[in-house]
Amino acid sequence: MQLTINNLNKTYPNGVRALQDVSLEIPTGMYGLLGPNGAGKSTLMRTLATLQDADSGTATLGDINVLTDKDEVRRVLGYLPQEFGVYPRISAVEMLDHLAVLKGIPPAQRKEVVNALLQRVNLWDHRKKSVSSYSGGMRQRFGIAQALLGDPKLIIVDEPTAGLDPGERNRFYNLLSEIGENVIVILSTHIVEDVRELCSNMAIINNGQVLYAGAPDLALSELKGMVWEKAIAKSEIEDYQQQYRVISSKLVAGKPIIHVLSETNPDGGFKAATPGLEDVFFAKISAQEQEA
Ligand SMILES: Nc1ncnc2c1ncn2[C@@H]1O[C@H](COP(=O)(O)OP(=O)(O)OP(=O)(O)O)[C@@H](O)[C@H]1O
Ligand SMILES: [Mg+2]
Numbered sequence: 001m002q003l004t005i006n007n008l009n010k011t012y013p014n015g016v017r018a019l020q021d022v023s024l025e026i027p028t029g030m031y032g033l034l035g036p037n038g039a040g041k042s043t044l045m046r047t048l049a050t051l052q053d054a055d056s057g058t059a060t061l062g063d064i065n066v067l068t069d070k071d072e073v074r075r076v077l078g079y080l081p082q083e084f085g086v087y088p089r090i091s092a093v094e095m096l097d098h099l100a101v102l103k104g105i106p107p108a109q110r111k112e113v114v115n116a117l118l119q120r121v122n123l124w125d126h127r128k129k130s131v132s133s134y135s136g137g138m139r140q141r142f143g144i145a146q147a148l149l150g151d152p153k154l155i156i157v158d159e160p161t162a163g164l165d166p167g168e169r170n171r172f173y174n175l176l177s178e179i180g181e182n183v184i185v186i187l188s189t190h191i192v193e194d195v196r197e198l199c200s201n202m203a204i205i206n207n208g209q210v211l212y213a214g215a216p217d218l219a220l221s222e223l224k225g226m227v228w229e230k231a232i233a234k235s236e237i238e239d240y241q242q243q244y245r246v247i248s249s250k251l252v253a254g255k256p257i258i259h260v261l262s263e264t265n266p267d268g269g270f271k272a273a274t275p276g277l278e279d280v281f282f283a284k285i286s287a288q289e290q291e292a
Pocket of ligand 2: 041042043082158
């Protein structure tokens with residue numbers, strides 16, 4: 001199964017063009033969506049999750065028309081929104097059971113499914129507490145459990161690890177990677193390195209436009225030999241930005257280290273850096289800004 005998105009457009013009533021001719025081919029496996037705040041990630045995910053309409057374009061999941069056959073999509077969809085909104089005062093186990101009813105899980109299997117999921121997301125010991133009393137990380141884990149109800153074939157998780165501590169984040173990623181090879185998992189995150197570790201394919205989007213789509217490794221190899229770094233003084237940042245194509249500036253022990261994009265070693269004490277996915281991210285965004 002593959003999710004094929006063609007020329008998807010969405011402009012909000014306030015004039016923001018949140019999706020501009022977005023075309024992506026998403027195979028089974030883990031697919032990473034990277035992009036700065038306001039890039040259009042959630043808009044794309046909500047559209048694919050049938051919660052909001054696009055203005056134009058198409059999306060097909062196998063032979064399902066995602067934009068029109070909403071009921072069919074929902075039958076195979078697991079979705080974790082970025083914001084959950086209101087939390088119920090009933091216990092987690094009751095809530096998940098209720099959601100399992102809505103998902104159409106047969107009564108004979110429901111209890112087993114619900115209990116297994118609560119165990120998988122490490123909430124078994126807290127199952128009798130209300131979700132409204134949960135910590136941020138526990139709520140997120142509950143959200144993951146509900147997204148996995150009913151063996152979905154398309155899982156869309158919007159910043160699923162926001163608010164999880166490092167241990168929970170690892171556990172969550174292990175869980176996602178166990179789900180199986182015949183499932184499409186679309187994951188948005190701001191943690192660029194997570195995409196490199198987990199996802200065989202990814203897209204970088206900004207201002208509603210796809211800046212890169214493909215394998216993380218391919219994007220990295222495109223930057224090979226192009227990234228140079230130098231430790232500078234804080235007061236020098238602007239000068240360097242004028243003189244070089246600075247794609248990032250990061251404080252290391254309080255001192256800025258800049259990364260510069262250049263086909264040859266720039267003059268002035270730069271040394272070659274091994275490109276990371278973050279360099280890819282910043283390089284694509286800076287290229288888009290230069291064009292604008
Ligand atoms: N309901 C809405 N009405 C008007 N504008 C909206 C609406 N939802 C989103 N936007 C705008 O559309 C753009 C894309 O927003 P979106 O939430 O899709 O970005 P995002 O990539 O998910 O960002 P973040 O990383 O902050 O979650 C932003 O400029 C945002 O302000
Ligand atoms: Mg978002």
